[in-house]
């Protein structure tokens with residue numbers, strides 16, 4: 001058996017290497033891989049895994065890892081969490097389930113687009129692996145690995161000496177209560193030269209401990225916040241059994257806070273590990289001034305459960321700390337970060353609010369791996385449980401034997417909740433592959449997809465061509481590349497919208513329509529993906545109208561009805577795109593798209609002489 005598996009791997013490596021050059025070889029090799037697989041005995045039986053799954057379903061905490069059941073298995077029990085929160089009367093309740101822990105449930109009907117939560121960050125700061133950033137505004141602090149070459153230049157904080165950025169608003173904001181002020185006091189009390197380092201390599205490693213320290217400092221500065229943090233899930237028992245995570249936290253947080261920064265007396269090792277866990281499990285990724293940050297939002301936002309088909313969407317927005325003061329500054333980039341959560345589709349009273357902790361445009365194996373490794377549970381939502389991923393076929397490979405008379409055989413997992421389950425063609429049933437083989441194929445193709453330059457139309461189209469016999473057209477790796485193409489056609493040099501021949505305008509239209517169909521399933525309702533893609537869709541349609549008019553294929557009077565219909569279709573897409581994207585932060589590119597969509601819609605309505 002071992003020999004057969006190794007041979008399979010060798011064949012796979014050859015397959016990916018040659019895929020660049022010989023298109024036909026791809027199909028041939030995948031045949032070989034799948035045929036070899038079909039005769040290899042499978043490791044681990046489905047039965048034993050099913051038993052394991054059921055056992056995991058029974059218990060939520062302790063040493064056992066979480067496994068969530070499909071909807072029916074989500075045992076719920078209402079607990080009286082209301083007492084803990086004064087302002088809970090906001091249209092939702094907190095329930096607990098054995099599997100998911102606490103989660104939020106609608107206590108009234110919510111319209112699509114309606115605001116559910118608008119909460120200030122409990123803590124925000126540099127993400128793990130962050131480069132040095134200003135601890136007030138989060139701009140990157142230096143380039144070319146030298147502090148001195150920065151734009152804007154770094155200036156040491158007058159109190160603690162940490163490098164901050166030289167932008168006027170940050171220099172002045174040093175005297176305000178801001179994200180840096182509490183740690184500044186702690187650093188001031190510690191030995192100054194020990195808290196930061198002029199050596200960029202050492203400094204890099206120190207940024208990882210900033211957010212844990214900010215959380216820990218609530219123990220001193222706010223009993224209410226500290227209590228809130230203590231109530232958050234940290235999965236300590238599970239994380240203790242994951243040496244990579246635990247040891248990294250020991251090095252990058254525990255040792256830095258206690259030894260390097262001399263705060264041994266203030267925080268125990270156990271406390272720091274717990275806070276690291278709280279951050280891993282509950283923090284949101286956010287972006288600010290070009291840097292990646294993480295933030296904890298509460299008292300309710302962090303309680304939202306995960307589903308691979310979310311029914312909410314969220315944005316992080318910046319609210320100036322003190323509008324009057326900030327007006328004096330040359331730059332308004334500092335302030336409090338808030339998160340706003342809206343219903344993306346209608347949510348009825350009694351339904352849970354779900355957000356996706358994973359990237360929805362990934363396939364089941366990749367999403368579940370991410371959730372297991374970083375959020376410590378095995379997702380078993382409706383999408384994860386369905387081999388077709390709710391009819392999107394986002395993980396499906398093509399069965400080369402079956403493609404006759406336009407019928408596509410799709411190779412799908414026989415049990416997506418069991419990562420060892422074999423994969424089989426849904427038409428002929430003859431092709432059977434080991435899940436490890438499928439993983440290796442996807443890993444290698446994924447590596448190639450990740451290397452594709454996002455502005456290289458030819459490279460993206462070639463990728464789709466090269467793997468057309470291996471991946472189903474809606475496989476998530478194809479969808480990712482198609483998403484890129486939908487955005488670059490019409491925008492980059494050589495492919496601006498007016499330069500595109502009709503065939504490429506059609507291509508952009510087709511791509512957008514194909515994507516929207518998928519997005520309507522994986523992120524239904526008013527999702528950011530839908531908003532952006534609707535805007536992209538309007539461009540080829542509008543350009544084709546203008547060309548048809550300019551080149552006399554349609555006449556403004558004679559073909560008035562057709563013209564009106566086509567313009568109204570464009571208006572509809574622009575209007576919906578504007579409505580979705582106008583909720584994005586006013587500094588974001590999505591918001592700029594909303595404004596452009598609104599203007600485009602007005603132009604068309606004026607043309608149609610329709611009241612806006």
Ligand SMILES: C[S@@+](CC[C@H](N)C(=O)[O-])C[C@H]1O[C@@H](n2cnc3c(N)ncnc32)[C@H](O)[C@@H]1O
Nearest residue numbers: 068100101102233281282302303305306375377
């Ligand atoms: C951000 S916390 C959510 C709040 C948490 N339930 C609590 O009681 O504090 C994320 C954790 O909730 C649980 N969880 C959320 N969604 C889940 C799901 N769909 N299936 C299983 N566990 C889930 C997991 O334990 C996960 O690590």
